[in-house]
Amino acid sequence: MSVILLEHPRPANPKRLEEVVNAPLSACLFTGYITSLLRKNEIEVEIVDAHLYDWSFEQTTSYLARKAFRLLCVHTIYLWEKTQNVFDLLSNLRSAGVTAHINLYGYYPTFAYKNILGRFSCIDSVTVGEPEMTILDLARRLLSEGDISSEKHVQGLALRESKSNVVFHPRPPIHDLDQLPFPDRQDVSLFQEKGIMTYIQGNRGCYGQCTFCYLNPFYGEISQWRGRSAKNIFDEIFKLYTNHAITNFYFSDANFFGPGKTGKERAITLAELILSGNLDISFGFECRANDIEEHSISRLVMAGLTNVFLGLESGDPASLKRMRKHLTVDENKKAIQLLREYGIEPTYGFIMFDPYSTLEGVRNNYEFLKEMGIMTTPAVTAHLLHHRQTLFQGTPDYQMMIPEPTCTGQDFVCSNYDAPYTIKDRRVAAFSEIIAHICGAALSLLPRTFDCATHASAAFTMDTKTGLVMLNHGLIAIFEKTLQYFENNKHSHSQEVIQEMSQRLTHEIRTLVEPYSLLHAGNALL
Incomplete structure (x- = not known):
């Protein structure tokens, strides 16, 4: 070999x-x-x-x-x-x-x-x-x-x-991705046996400049998006569909659409090829909110689009600006509404807390999630409410905050590839710590068979389903009242307050769902 x-x-x-x-x-x-x-x-x-x-x-x-x-x-x-x-x-x-x-x-x-x-x-x-x-x-x-x-x-x-x-010595990125042979699928049968999605890569890079992302720095050129032709993508899908009877695909692209009008036209061309080829498939992808427009989405849905991961990141104007999303809150809302009109309930990329979060920004995020009806299940709600930005080496945010990495001793973690940070606003930092604890506890209560995509197993008893609803409402209510507490108390960020509130609210969550069998179906409390 x-x-x-x-x-x-x-x-x-x-x-x-x-x-x-x-x-x-x-x-x-x-x-x-x-x-x-x-x-x-x-x-x-x-x-x-x-x-x-x-x-x-x-x-x-x-x-x-x-x-x-x-x-x-x-x-x-x-x-x-x-x-x-x-x-x-x-x-x-x-x-x-x-x-x-x-x-x-x-x-x-x-x-x-x-x-x-x-x-x-x-x-x-x-x-x-x-x-x-x-x-x-x-x-x-x-x-x-x-x-x-x-x-x-x-x-x-x-x-x-x-x-x-x-x-x-740097190497320039591959200019024409169509020249690459289709990726080898050595273990395709095992992937199918395990129910793992079949991925297709339609492009590389991104036209965005988000400060939390290291995609473009990885490829070595800022804002460099390169897409395979629609025909080349279709040929790979057709081969997998014909040779392996694969009918469910997910695009591994960080951004399915290319920039501007050309990107939309390429997506429509792919949809038309799938339709004209009579392929009975379903697929999903990831994109930015500004990529969602009716003409291209309507054709993609006809071709089999069923799943969209939408990179919203925030419902707070100041946070969107800080992240260099070049998007507005209204654009995020319109994208969600349009996808729902075509029968797609998207999943979301969302950052509730970042190093520079303010209570006003957190409040705006929460009101956005509530207004858009996104917090529908405890698994989704818990992740959204506590999700904190991770700083990895290579992202603009990391470079802004972290000096040249140093390492002492034999502890590999000290390489600082990911950078721990304390949120600058002390009240937000305390609030984030409490919410992370509560949401972690809630996630540990979920039945092992709970599926975020399907929301709940059909085998659940009515009591368990009721318990999931109660858990979801409880999470939202606890977030709301805890946020109000920190908004109204300027000096409430001591470790004593954090510990007391975390313990009390965890007990509140546990007590809320105990009658509905979740404690017996889920894991031990964190």
Whole structure:
């Protein structure tokens, strides 16, 4: 085996409920694209998807230690305090006698490559940004020359030149995405067996400039959106539909629509191709509120659109401006209303708290959610009411707040890839802490079979369904009265107040739903 591409284990972490922010959907097909490109160039490659196979780190190490390969490329996901396990796995492979070149790729290593190469001698290189062409060049060089030490100019590759020096030569993003072969679907049957969505990547980058997002910095060009042609996308969907009877798709794009009129026209063209091909499919995507307009949405719905994730982020004008959304609250409202007119209840990207949140901004967010009728189930409501911005290295917000990362000792968490912060306004910080505790407690009360998409299992008893309604109303009422308390008390942010209110309100939530069997159906209280 010449090359192995590893999707390492991703153990569940109940402390990180918002893990979606750490593993952008746009990265999920990188490994498949790399595989197809290598095979197109007659390079032998195997995907080892330990995450999909539910392998432990020990099982993964054991499997790889028995294999013979020249290059190991690892799609590396940041796992907070469990990230060290990934590096332990690779270090253990070295100890087991693996001499292959080890390369990391993905969002996390792209922004943390200096720290990674400076701390972990088991890593030989890091692919920075878009990985396909860089890994192809790396594989060619290794397989033809056996060593890359004589050449430091592989574009897109970061290398350790010395113990204290890392060299990196940027690679421009792929201009014509139609030239990439369709991503390999090695484990398509297992994905179907597990009920995992079939993803399609229709574009890369975004025309937005949101301060909380590292999508464009990852690709190396600000506001650089590149889209596959509608025909190329349709051909891939048609192949999966015909060869594997797949009828449900989700676009992994950070923004399905391209910029302006051209973006809408491309989306309409894809819809027309699906309709003319008589494909009986359903699909979903993610987009900004300003992308939602009637003509394109009507055609997409006819073609099978059923699911839209809408990046609202806020119902507060000041927050939208601070995030550089270039959107208004009214535009957010109109997008929701239009989607509902076409039978789509969207899911939402929403940030209730950020480093500069004010009580006025939180109040505006809450009134927006209430007015738009978004808080309909306890799972959705709990996530919306406590969701806090995460600051990852590479985002403009991180660069604004955090100095050059430093690290001392052996604790990997101190790499500062994600930056903990205290909300500047002390009352908002205290309020956020209480609400996070209450919402976490509410989530722990939900039945294990609860599904956010379907709202509730049909097997629930009437009492349980009533309990879910009561829990949802209770969450909203507690948020409202706690917000009022902090609005009316300027000096109510001590740890004593936080602890007392958290305990009292948690008990209130528990008491509220106890008669309706949720406590017996759910997990133990946090």
